[in-house]
Amino acid sequence: MPELPEVEVVRAGLAPAVVGAQITAVSVFDERALTRHAQGAADFAGRLEGAQVVAAVRRGKFLWLPVQGERDALIAHLGMSGQMLLRAPDAAPERHERVRLHIRHPRHGELAVVFADQRTFGSLAVDELLDTPDHAAGGFGSPLPRIPSQVAHIARDALDPAFDDGGFFAAVRRRASGIKRILLDQGLISGIGNIYADESLWAARIHPETEGRALSRPALARLLGEVRLVLEKALAEGGTSFDAQYVNVNGQAGYFAHSLNAYGRTGEECPRCAGPIRREAFMNRSSHYCPRCQRRRQGQRGSL
DNA sequence: GGAATAACCTGGATGC
DNA sequence: TGCATCCAGGTTATTC
Numbered sequence: 561m562p563e564l565p566e567v568e569v570v571r572a573g574l575a576p577a578v579v580g581a582q583i584t585a586v587s588v589f590d591e592r593a594l595t596r597h598a599q600g601a602a603d604f605a606g607r608l609e610g611a612q613v614v615a616a617v618r619r620g621k622f623l624w625l626p627v628q629g630e631r632d633a634l635i636a637h638l639g640m641s642g643q644m645l646l647r648a649p650d651a652a653p654e655r656h657e658r659v660r661l662h663i664r665h666p667r668h669g670e671l672a673v674v675f676a677d678q679r680t681f682g683s684l685a686v687d688e689l690l691d692t693p694d695h696a697a698g699g700f701g702s703p704l705p706r707i708p709s710q711v712a713h714i715a716r717d718a719l720d721p722a723f724d725d726g727g728f729f730a731a732v733r734r735r736a737s738g739i740k741r742i743l744l745d746q747g748l749i750s751g752i753g754n755i756y757a758d759e760s761l762w763a764a765r766i767h768p769e770t771e772g773r774a775l776s777r778p779a780l781a782r783l784l785g786e787v788r789l790v791l792e793k794a795l796a797e798g799g800t801s802f803d804a805q806y807v808n809v810n811g812q813a814g815y816f817a818h819s820l821n822a823y824g825r826t827g828e829e830c831p832r833c834a835g836p837i838r839r840e841a842f843m844n845r846s847s848h849y850c851p852r853c854q855r856r857r858q859g860q861r862g863s864l
Numbered sequence: 865g866g867a868a869t870a871a872c873c874t875g876g877a878t879g880c
Numbered sequence: 881t882g883c884a885t886c887c888a889g890g891t892t893a894t895t896c
Contacts, residue, residue, distance in 0.1 A: 561888080561889060592873090640873085640874095640888075641874080641888095656874090677873095678874055678875070679888090679889090681874095681889080681891075734866095735866075736867080737868090753890070843869080845888070845890095846888085846889090
């Protein structure tokens with residue numbers, strides 16, 4: 561599923577092809593891909609056609625392309641199965657293709673940017689850019705201190721140089737929720753989904769139901785360090801692909817699935833202690849952890 | 865404001 | 881072979 565490393569691979573793949581390009585035409589095949597754009601397909605296309613892309617930026621799992629004038633941006637969230645693919649302008653339609661942008665780049669010529677999405681949880685929109693409250697860059701990929709209004713409530717991610725470690729520790733220690741639920745709260749720390757939450761907690765040897773307020777600052781510092789290591793390693797390996805749901809802009813899969821220690825390894829030996837990895841229901845999804853390495857302690861919630 | 869949960873959605877896997 | 885059910889999970893709205 562597209563989490564921070566997967567979205568960053570997409571951003572980095574798109575950037576050379578779209579920055580400096582002019583959007584010449586927009587085709588919307590399925591308006592469900594525009595659930596974030598309330599004004600509809602005609603308005604969406606009208607605001608993009610003729611615009612020139614000036615950057616490709618990412619915060620957490622959100623991606624956006626500011627256009628010339630830096631007042632608006634095309635924003636994209638891949639949801640669970642969204643793909644941004646670079647194709648020849650006359651390429652045959654992709655399976656589950658929802659939107660196609662035709663672009664003209666001064667060096668690369670005519671190209672198509674295809675948004676395909678099987679489960680339709682992803683969406684695109686044209687949104688206004690606001691100043692960032694801290695005057696730091698809105699996200700990775702541009703120094704511009706601006707952020708789309710729909711992304712303004714999303715916290716900085718753990719790889720962002722402007723991420724406030726101390727503020728994060730303090731916010732976690734005020735919460736009674738389990739630490740996994742906190743890691744998935746994009747308003748507190750962005751970019752982490754189910755896979756990297758499980759992997760980071762396994763690496764830090766913390767039980768996923770440990771209450772935030774029960775974790776010491778050193779334990780949280782260790783966890784944040786592991787979050788960063790896991791994200792950086794996944795990024796270096798091109799992200800996690802279990803099937804065709806996540807691919808880069810050229811349709812290629814990532815390799816980090818081979819490096820997972822807990823997620824998706826139910827019943828297999830823990831790489832650290834050889835105990836069996838356990839899977840349990842959590843928030844309408846699953847948690848994977850090692851009950852031997854990630855022991856329950858006092859101050860943990862009841863369900864896992 | 866924090867916490868918890870349901871709904872949205874498609875297709876592959878599984879069971880009968 | 882065909883049908884029904886389960887499962888995957890990010891975000892948002894709703895409720896408490």
